[in-house]
Amino acid sequence: MADKREFDFWYAVNNTEVVLRPQRILETFGATVVDYHLISQLMDDTRQVRVREGRLNAYQPEIITPGSFMENALEGFGETQATEYLDWLREHEKDLMILKYGFKVKKEAISEQIITDTLDTVTERVKTDQIARNKPHSAVLVGVDEPWEVCLLKLLVELVQQSGPQHARDLHRDPHGHYHAIEQAFRSASNDRTQIPALAELLKRTRMFGEYEDRFFALVRGAH
Numbered sequence: 001m002a003d004k005r006e007f008d009f010w011y012a013v014n015n016t017e018v019v020l021r022p023q024r025i026l027e028t029f030g031a032t033v034v035d036y037h038l039i040s041q042l043m044d045d046t047r048q049v050r051v052r053e054g055r056l057n058a059y060q061p062e063i064i065t066p067g068s069f070m071e072n073a074l075e076g077f078g079e080t081q082a083t084e085y086l087d088w089l090r091e092h093e094k095d096l097m098i099l100k101y102g103f104k105v106k107k108e109a110i111s112e113q114i115i116t117d118t119l120d121t122v123t124e125r126v127k128t129d130q131i132a133r134n135k136p137h138s139a140v141l142v143g144v145d146e147p148w149e150v151c152l153l154k155l156l157v158e159l160v161q162q163s164g165p166q167h168a169r170d171l172h173r174d175p176h177g178h179y180h181a182i183e184q185a186f187r188s189a190s191n192d193r194t195q196i197p198a199l200a201e202l203l204k205r206t207r208m209f210g211e212y213e214d215r216f217f218a219l220v221r222g223a224h
Contacts, residue, residue: 031059
């Protein structure tokens with residue numbers, strides 16, 4: 001039974017194609033909702049095609065420092081090897097960045113329909129429709145009918161590959177997201193003057209008031 005599950009898993013992974021990627025990468029400093037359409041032929045009738053619609057919730061990526069994964073990473077190493085590895089990690093800690101990604105498939109958001117047509121025709125129709133809708137976080141996949149959830153792994157991998165380099169650059173510049181949050185707060189306060197106290201509180205809480213003092217008071221003066 002275990003062998004069959006493993007076969008089904010890899011069969012699904014290897015027979016899934018992302019035919020339409022999201023236009024935009026995942027958010028660096030917040031969660032992202034990805035709308036997907038998964039298209040597959042029914043296992044007992046190749047003249048019918050199932051189209052599943054659902055959502056993936058991608059959590060904000062997190063930085064994992066070398067120290068936080070040392071224990072698991074060193075499992076299986078000999079004592080001498082482990083010591084050398086630990087020394088190397090400590091020496092290069094500032095140059096390393098490991099990102100953690102989390103995803104959730106919301107079952108309650110899944111709907112499906114069965115269409116009598118060819119797989120290629122349905123795929124092209126769904127793809128064309130999603131392109132026309134111009135939704136920045138929409139994806140279309142062609143995969144297997146069971147186990148269909150595994151097909152989403154191909155999408156997850158491609159999303160991480162697509163987004164990872166930019167996330168690494170963003171988080172290297174702003175590891176705690178303070179600059180990003182402050183820029184958002186300045187935009188909010190510029191559009192709504194009642195948000196100026198919240199901006200001031202954020203600058204104090206992040207201990208970055210001095211860095212933005214001139215800009216903050218210029219905004220306050222402009223509000224009067």
